[in-house]
Amino acid sequence: MKFRDLAELAWRNLREALLRNSLTTLGVGVGVASLVAMLSLGVGLQEMANQRISRSGLFDAILVAPRTNFRGFGRGPQNNANNGPDLPPAVPVDENARKTLEQLLDVVEVYPEIRFPTEVRYLGVPYSTVVAGVPPSGRTSGSYDGMKGNFFSGPSADETILQIEFAKQLSPQTSSLIGKDLVLRYAERQELPAQGDTNSKASPGADDADSSLSSGFSVVPKEEKLRIVGIVETEPAAGFGGLGRGRVLIPLQVAEKLRVAQANDFRTMLGARPGKITYQSLTVRVKSPSQVKDVEDSIKSMGFETFSLIDATNNLRLLFAVFDLLLGIFGSLALVVASLGIINTLVMAILERRREIGVLKALGATDGDIRKLFFMEAGAMGLLGGFLGVLIGWTIGMGMNFATSIYLRRQALPSITVSSVPWWMVASAISFSIIVSLAAGLYPASRAARLNPVEALRYE
Amino acid sequence: MPSADNGFALRTDRVSRHYQMGAALVHAVDDVTISVRTGEFVALLGSSGSGKSTLLNLIAGLDRPTSGGVFAHDRNLADMTADELAKHRSHTIGIVFQAFNLLPRMTLEENVELPLRLAAVDRSERGPRVREAIQRVKLDARLSHRPAELSGGEQQRAALARALVNRPTILLADEPTGNLDSITGDEIMNLLREINETLRMTIVMVTHEQPRAERFAHRMIVIKDGKLGSDGTRP
Numbered sequence: 134m135k136f137r138d139l140a141e142l143a144w145r146n147l148r149e150a151l152l153r154n155s156l157t158t159l160g161v162g163v164g165v166a167s168l169v170a171m172l173s174l175g176v177g178l179q180e181m182a183n184q185r186i187s188r189s190g191l192f193d194a195i196l197v198a199p200r201t202n203f204r205g206f207g208r209g210p211q212n213n214a215n216n217g218p219d220l221p222p223a224v225p226v227d228e229n230a231r232k233t234l235e236q237l238l239d240v241v242e243v244y245p246e247i248r249f250p251t252e253v254r255y256l257g258v259p260y261s262t263v264v265a266g267v268p269p270s271g272r273t274s275g276s277y278d279g280m281k282g283n284f285f286s287g288p289s290a291d292e293t294i295l296q297i298e299f300a301k302q303l304s305p306q307t308s309s310l311i312g313k314d315l316v317l318r319y320a321e322r323q324e325l326p327a328q329g330d331t332n333s334k335a336s337p338g339a340d341d342a343d344s345s346l347s348s349g350f351s352v353v354p355k356e357e358k359l360r361i362v363g364i365v366e367t368e369p370a371a372g373f374g375g376l377g378r379g380r381v382l383i384p385l386q387v388a389e390k391l392r393v394a395q396a397n398d399f400r401t402m403l404g405a406r407p408g409k410i411t412y413q414s415l416t417v418r419v420k421s422p423s424q425v426k427d428v429e430d431s432i433k434s435m436g437f438e439t440f441s442l443i444d445a446t447n448n449l450r451l452l453f454a455v456f457d458l459l460l461g462i463f464g465s466l467a468l469v470v471a472s473l474g475i476i477n478t479l480v481m482a483i484l485e486r487r488r489e490i491g492v493l494k495a496l497g498a499t500d501g502d503i504r505k506l507f508f509m510e511a512g513a514m515g516l517l518g519g520f521l522g523v524l525i526g527w528t529i530g531m532g533m534n535f536a537t538s539i540y541l542r543r544q545a546l547p548s549i550t551v552s553s554v555p556w557w558m559v560a561s562a563i564s565f566s567i568i569v570s571l572a573a574g575l576y577p578a579s580r581a582a583r584l585n586p587v588e589a590l591r592y593e
Numbered sequence: 594m595p596s597a598d599n600g601f602a603l604r605t606d607r608v609s610r611h612y613q614m615g616a617a618l619v620h621a622v623d624d625v626t627i628s629v630r631t632g633e634f635v636a637l638l639g640s641s642g643s644g645k646s647t648l649l650n651l652i653a654g655l656d657r658p659t660s661g662g663v664f665a666h667d668r669n670l671a672d673m674t675a676d677e678l679a680k681h682r683s684h685t686i687g688i689v690f691q692a693f694n695l696l697p698r699m700t701l702e703e704n705v706e707l708p709l710r711l712a713a714v715d716r717s718e719r720g721p722r723v724r725e726a727i728q729r730v731k732l733d734a735r736l737s738h739r740p741a742e743l744s745g746g747e748q749q750r751a752a753l754a755r756a757l758v759n760r761p762t763i764l765l766a767d768e769p770t771g772n773l774d775s776i777t778g779d780e781i782m783n784l785l786r787e788i789n790e791t792l793r794m795t796i797v798m799v800t801h802e803q804p805r806a807e808r809f810a811h812r813m814i815v816i817k818d819g820k821l822g823s824d825g826t827r828p
Contacts, residue, residue, distance in 0.1 A: 138710040149698050492694045495655060496755070497683025497711040499676050586655045590694070 134502045143509035150482065157471075157478040158518045164468030165522020165566045166529060169554060171464035172562075173530040175457040177553035182449065192422045195429050196246075196440040197234065198414040199226050224436035227411045234417050237431055239424040244268045245412040247388040249395055253381055254316040255303045262299055264317065265379025266388030270418060279547070282311040282363030288386045293317075294363040299380035310361045317381070321355040322394040352394045359383060366547070468566065471518070472573035475511055479577030482510070483584075490581055491589025500582040507578035508571060515570025519563035526562070527554045599667070602763055602795035603629040603652055608661035610647050621647040623819040624661070631762075632793040634786065636806035636813045644819035645799045646767055652797060653686050653765050654678040665763065683712045687756030691768035693748040695740040701727070701751050702736045708759045726754040730784060746777035753784060757792075764788065766798040770805065782809045 530552030770778030815822035
């Protein structure tokens with residue numbers, strides 16, 4: 134028998150016992166819905182975690198430091214013997230290193246960690262806080278989506294984004310701060326001329342990397358007026374931090390231009406090349422967390438010390454994989470129960486249609502035709518139940534999102550998406566439903582196919 | 594008509610069908626040898642439980658013999674696989690039952706089309722063949738009626754159309770008038786005779802009504818307690 138004829142006969146049979154088949158299909162639908170609802174919760178939570186991870190800036194970033202740094206500050210110059218026989222010589226983390234790292238494959242950006250405690254004045258009142266430089270990628274990373282106000286108008290704009298708790302200290306009406314100015318007070322580092330070199334300038338604009346070595350630096354108090362352009366819940370993409378989360382965020386380029394004296398400067402001054410500006414660390418951001426390991430290995434081979442949280446992401450993925458698996462198993466249980474309903478319905482159908490099966494065989498139907506007919510009916514119930522289940526599961530997921538949002542809003546927290554139904558889940562759930570239904574149809578189909586036509590025709 | 598059958602559409606060669614019923618072994622058909630010529634109209638007569646329907650089932654390929662052979666156009670059904678038997682029932686045999694056995698949820702037209710679906714005949718061919726079969730049994734006006742909306746005689750004519758639609762060479766009828774009144778029964782018998790004469794179709798009809806068999810069949814074969822009682826042309 135041709136497929137179309139089989140499908141038509143199967144559809145006709147399903148319509149014949151409409152109530153029973155509808156209830157069975159609904160049972161399959163409920164099973165699929167439970168599976169979809171469970172998995173959508175797992176996927177939703179995973180997506181939320183991934184988003185948070187991505188915004189934290191921890192998992193696609195590699196911290197690059199001179200090899201001595203992780204051994205502890207203040208141990209003095211590292212002995213080359215400590216490098217070990219296979220390690221390349223230690224390389225200083227300076228502007229040259231930054232440019233070299235920027236050339237690596239899969240590297241999106243390289244920037245120094247600029248974060249310093251200081252004082253800001255708003256309406257003449259001083260506040261202590263931590264200032265952090267925000268790399269240009271902040272604009273496109275999505276990390277600042279949903280903030281009040283706007284991101285910096287340009288990479289060198291004298292603008293600031295305030296963390297909301299700090300903003301509340303300045304004004305309870307945080308929205309009113311946008312467009313206002315505040316004054317940043319900081320300690321600027323000014324290089325002193327090299328001993329014996331009276332022509333050297335100790336100007337802030339001197340090129341760090343290529344300037345002649347100075348004998349040290351002086352620290353000069355400075356002020357910078359910044360316009361408040363946005364308010365953010367928390368500092369996104371805070372990286373590995375160091376001095377706590379920034380509460381006054383400024384463009385990284387502006388932060389570099391300020392030449393704020395940092396803890397690292399004192400160590401540099403006492404080092405072998407006191408006039409050469411080095412960074413305490415550089416953050417290398419790669420395209421995705423999966424590329425961290427390769428890039429990290431390359432950087433290590435260049436003579437730097439590196440640190441990343443790639444192991445932590447692997448563990449997190451493993452955790453979510455297990456979590457999804459457990460949710461899937463629990464969700465599938467309902468579908469397994471529903472499959473018993475299919476078996477029951479089809480076995481009942483065999484009893485009711487025994488004579489009809491006999492007639493079909495007498496008219497030339499093969500055992501395979503009868504088997505396929507019952508399979509088709511089981512598959513159709515699986516297909517319809519799958520669609521129905523996805524719809525119900527999706528609705529449950531939307532309900533969970535809605536209820537969670539209401540609850541969080543009442544707690545004065547931002548709403549989140551806890552349930553997500555991606556297309557692959559829709560396709561998988563429907564396929565799984567069909568497969569389970571076909572498996573459930575195995576026994577009834579085989580039993581129907583084996584019916585003796587003479588006995589079946591005799592059946593009243 | 595196949596030429597390798599020596600003029601016989603059907604033959605049985607010492608065919609037996611035994612089955613176990615509790616502790617007893619029932620000899621439903623026991624060592625029966627008959628032959629039916631192409632285009633012949635044969636009546637299988639016998640009382641209830643004599644084994645005539647069992648013999649018809651063996652000829653139809655619905656059942657397998659315990660021993661012996663059943664030949665349709667010289668092909669032994671006992672050697673056929675289940676799928677070959679299904680093909681035999683689809684292409685060579687048309688069957689009519691006492692209880693009509695139309696599918697109640699299908700219209701007359703759909704019931705008649707069913708064997709064509711099972712034989713995977715192209716859709717474009719089905720319409721004309723279904724209409725031709727229905728015209729032959731004079732049910733043109735009842736195409737979209739369901740079996741429950743047809744009289745007993747109409748249902749049996751519909752069953753006959755269904756049996757003919759695949760253009761079989763052998764028509765088997767198991768008590769085709771058993772559920773009908775005498776007038777309607779005669780109408781069906783006339784129809785069978787017309788089919789036999791116009792299409793030269795071999796017909797084997799099981800019946801327990803000897804007078805009717807004598808009026809319409811060319812030959813009567815009597816089965817008694819599973820054995821061949823007598824085999825002869827009608828008087």
